[in-house]
Amino acid sequence: MDTYEKIIGLAKRRGFLWNSFELYGGTAGFYDYGPLGATMKRRIENIWRDIYVIGEGFYEIETPTIGIEPVFVASGHVHGFSDPMIVCSGCDSAFRADHLIEGIVEIPDTLSAPEIKQLIDKHDIKCPQCGEVGMFGDVFDFNLMFKTTIGPGTQRMGYLRPETAQGMFINFDRLFRFYREKLPFGVTQIGKAYRNEISPRQGVIRLREFTQAEAEIFINPRDKSHPRFSTVKNTVIRFYPASHQQNASEGNSGDGDKGIIELTVGDAVDRGIVAHEFLAYHLVMTNLFLTRAGIDPARLRFRQHQPDEMAHYAVDCWDAEVLTDRFGWVEVVGIADRTDYDLSSHAKHSQHDLSAVLEYDTPKQVEQIVVKPDMSLIGPLYKDKAGKVLAALKNLEEDDLSGDKISITVDGEEILIPHDVVEYETVIKEVRGENVVPHVIEPSFGIDRTIYAVLEHSFAEELVDKETRNVLRLPPEVAPVQVAVLPLLTREELINPAAEIVEMLRKSGIFVSYDDTGTIGRRYRRNDEIGTPFSVTIDYDTLDDGTVTIRDRDSMAQVRVQIGELAERINAMMRSGFDSP
């Protein structure tokens, strides 16, 4: 049994993760969060909010999971969000074509569809389902968005969003106004996103429905410094720069620390490893979030995209990757400078201006030539069109006046106006600032993979009293149950004070469970396995001297405290560790 099987086994048994729809046979790519899993997920999302929404001041918004077609035409998803697919005519099974040649070429995802097919034929690749050779059809692109119809009939095509980001981009102008038209500003969204995988086979790592937490930060393209960079520049991060990567397939192999360098982000920017301060600042925020959520820092690296791996418009892109036992290094976060790609594309497709005015410190006085049409000449020349000609002439910019004749468009028809029917005038215009399309810095988090990795990184098996104990060393702010209250025996005189302690701890904001079945040893083990950091035991000494035992999950050490100071002590331990004063 490998670690993945152990974690998924524990997660299923104890109510963290369940295969969805198992009552009806299930379907690949869907997982339920059970009671403990959903609680842990909520806590991890709240840490993310604490860092991005409260800490950075990026308000959260919530936009629909269903989107209309024009949004995803502009974003590029309707035409470009696909995987190469192949179908075996022997058994009708569909596969990711590039996955079939993973052992043969190093970077299968840079090949074209015919190239993949050729390799499959040449190497006599067997159908993974029925084992037949030579029964594959052509390779074609399968769009990964779930499709649906909005309203009756075929009224309106809808797609389940492949990322939460687009809901933020298309609200840029409203958000810009909300933030009083100043750059930079950030906005966030936590919610479901969808990817209709052809044939997902990696359990909880590759889901068809998953949760993203994304921030879109709109910045001045002329200034990518970060106002608070000095506060983070000495943070050391484990970088895996593009130049250190032998080949891209290494990105997913489990070969430990090869090629990773530890460096302060200040140095990384100075040496040109990270493109600029703004991106580097968000590598630090990502590092902070992941380690606070319980990712082992020694199993975390930031891998830079290779130039041919990055989207054509991106300036620089880094993935936070976590090391897992079965899947090697797995991407959990992408942090990219997406430039003005998204806003420019939506501006073009929607025909709305999505630029920002960058105000000068003091308005500039600019000389400009403007046209003054002579109505006594234009009237007779253009008759009933004269009014429209006049209006068109007044709208012209200086650049439009340079040719032999002046070109205007009236009712869709081009009209060339001789220079002698207009006069020119030089005016002084005050320009408040410059129009720019903001650039976007995007940290995009996969919450489900993060949760799996936190479970794996916090899992340990230890031999205690000749028995194996499973323990999840989850940080107290992540553990679903924070304190277990355990009467030593199932006797009324112990159960009653235990119930009072449960009530008292709950009132102080601690998430408590109560358990009185089985031996105390078994109950400790049950709580170790779900990561409960502290257990409080009520015994006969409690009745004598009003003290209870606090037991530490990790060290299994115990300390006696007065009931009166229990809530305070537990809260201190949750912040600073066991037995902190």
Add this chain to the structure above:
Amino acid sequence: MDTYEKIIGLAKRRGFLWNSFELYGGTAGFYDYGPLGATMKRRIENIWRDIYVIGEGFYEIETPTIGIEPVFVASGHVHGFSDPMIVCSGCDSAFRADHLIEGIVEIPDTLSAPEIKQLIDKHDIKCPQCGEVGMFGDVFDFNLMFKTTIGPGTQRMGYLRPETAQGMFINFDRLFRFYREKLPFGVTQIGKAYRNEISPRQGVIRLREFTQAEAEIFINPRDKSHPRFSTVKNTVIRFYPASHQQNASEGNSGDGDKGIIELTVGDAVDRGIVAHEFLAYHLVMTNLFLTRAGIDPARLRFRQHQPDEMAHYAVDCWDAEVLTDRFGWVEVVGIADRTDYDLSSHAKHSQHDLSAVLEYDTPKQVEQIVVKPDMSLIGPLYKDKAGKVLAALKNLEEDDLSGDKISITVDGEEILIPHDVVEYETVIKEVRGENVVPHVIEPSFGIDRTIYAVLEHSFAEELVDKETRNVLRLPPEVAPVQVAVLPLLTREELINPAAEIVEMLRKSGIFVSYDDTGTIGRRYRRNDEIGTPFSVTIDYDTLDDGTVTIRDRDSMAQVRVQIGELAERINAMMRSGFDSP
């Protein structure tokens, strides 16, 4: 301008609610939560969690928004979740057929499709879109689930869930085990649900994508008392019982308090108005949640379903309704005793036992007659089938032995066994308990409608200094911004201490905004309009004596306090109101 327009106008202008996809022309039935709206939504969801998850101890789970077909066949949605639809052949527009005859019959939703069509024809109903008469086709059922396909091809039909409930029902056996196989237990889910409305025309009241918060509480069908009923029985609730309703259409008219009676829930149960304690307890919880979220108690009532309005399996069903200016009484919560309908249906369709064992206090000894087949007779009689006959006989229950001959089925074929080839024996069996399918109590909350109603109920226009001020009197725990920090003037000597105060208040867990543009009066108004309960002003006295002003949104009264005690005072005011000590 009616109240709805005012609220939506304010909500749009200030970043609470936006029409989705407006950049691309929009689509009916979808709304975005802007920065303030999403913050308020999060707070209202957290109040719900505080009551149901923490208070009641109902763990939250999270299941996919996409579901597979068998789930919704069993739930009845594939065949029964539809609205009657009609299409005008003049303009191709689709309509809810029952909506077209709303003025003609009192309860259009009890009519059959042909009956609706007959009425439309008889009354010469015009097409609301093109105005033509007599161009309508037949009335047919339009299924309201969004459909999609999971994976490539037509591999697997998927539906966007019409309610979060089914994800909890199909996990019953896992949840039952999680709760150590004891009844009652509850489980909750907050998440998106979908309803592909034919032609939604009620703005934010009728959404195609919306947020539900649902609790499913599995209880002993033999005992519907509630263990904590005594703690709530004196709570007074505004009941609108079925017997007080003249006709069902009254359910949506705005005729004030007609038919409403105020009664303690204890009395309501005693008089048989509410079916049982368990349901009544959850009416109280619903009342608690809605009023804490900011619903005006005088515009809230609990309307009982009419017998012909309720699902056939339900025992009793109540809707919490809120009074709105444009739409009259609007349902925001449904609280139903769904009996064993859901679990029995899933048990039948999945062929899994979904019952619970209700343990007796002490196991019962039961006498039972069992059959002892005589192999020396059966062997020769049934030859090569003898083994299977033997096995079938051993599986028989006492009841199967009463007829003239004993009937068994072997390989699909009935075989009648004469009584003389078997012997009988009386055995004593220990029975631990009784198998029952639990009943389900379901409070189901519409979060979006609740948010709209809270905005409307908290909205007021007041004449202050001859100007109208808009104010949202939101409860402090619901207001998106809790404190606005305002330096009196945009001068460095005031801005710097203001920035320190922002930092200090944030650290104490308060959500703070900072605003230094415009006159102080305008800034107060801006904050009144978004419901900020308290503003803190920094002026020149602050520099002299270290005090700041706290201004109360509702009374506009002000009090000066020392900066050192500011956080504590604000926190006290958030709990107990302005100027509380």
